[in-house]
Amino acid sequence: MNGKVAVYPGSFDPITFGHLDILARGLELFDTVIVAIALNIEKKGLFGVPERVELIKGATNNNPRVIIDSFNGLLVDYVTRVNSRFVIRGLRAMSDFEYEFQMASMNRNLNSDMDTIFMMTSKDYFFVSSRTIKEVASFGGSVKGMVPPNVDDALKKKFSRT
Ligand code: PNS
Numbered sequence: 001m002n003g004k005v006a007v008y009p010g011s012f013d014p015i016t017f018g019h020l021d022i023l024a025r026g027l028e029l030f031d032t033v034i035v036a037i038a039l040n041i042e043k044k045g046l047f048g049v050p051e052r053v054e055l056i057k058g059a060t061n062n063n064p065r066v067i068i069d070s071f072n073g074l075l076v077d078y079v080t081r082v083n084s085r086f087v088i089r090g091l092r093a094m095s096d097f098e099y100e101f102q103m104a105s106m107n108r109n110l111n112s113d114m115d116t117i118f119m120m121t122s123k124d125y126f127f128v129s130s131r132t133i134k135e136v137a138s139f140g141g142s143v144k145g146m147v148p149p150n151v152d153d154a155l156k157k158k159f160s161r162t
Helices: 017-028 049-059 075-081 094-111 131-136 147-159
Strands: 005-010 031-036 066-071 086-091 115-120
Touching: 005 017, 005 075, 017 031, 017 086, 017 115, 031 049, 031 075, 049 066, 049 147, 075 086, 075 094, 086 094, 094 115, 131 147
Parallel strands: 005 031, 005 086, 031 066, 086 115
Antiparallel strands: none
């Protein structure tokens, strides 16, 4: 991997336009951004990790500056393993702040080299989250314009009642 590398971690269950906006802006700051799916055993996802990888691949058009990976265990260990020290996270609202501040502080406490870069989510997506997307899609509501078309299709398939 060449140049400056950042890790964009998350559940990405599934990836939304909010995530893609943060990713695009991260690519303006870094040469390579690794989208890293946390294999959190407590959180049973709607999509399996291989499905999430495929959805992210489709949504990022196989951009060579975007690497899609998954990790187990601590984020700080993963970031060190990929020779980075930067984490990117999006902030939607004040309500995100407390959790994010706690997480970034804990990560920095675990590894003082690590820095988290927060970006404010674009105004168009501040109400979009994977959780609300899944809820709306599960009841047959439209999530068009909030997720990329491949994710929209995948959600329709998941929740199809036919
Ligand atoms: O998209 P999410 O679910 O808000 O992402 C949360 C994530 C994956 C970034 C966070 O849970 C994480 O970093 N998990 C890895 C375990 C870890 O390092 N925990 C210590 C931070 S408190």
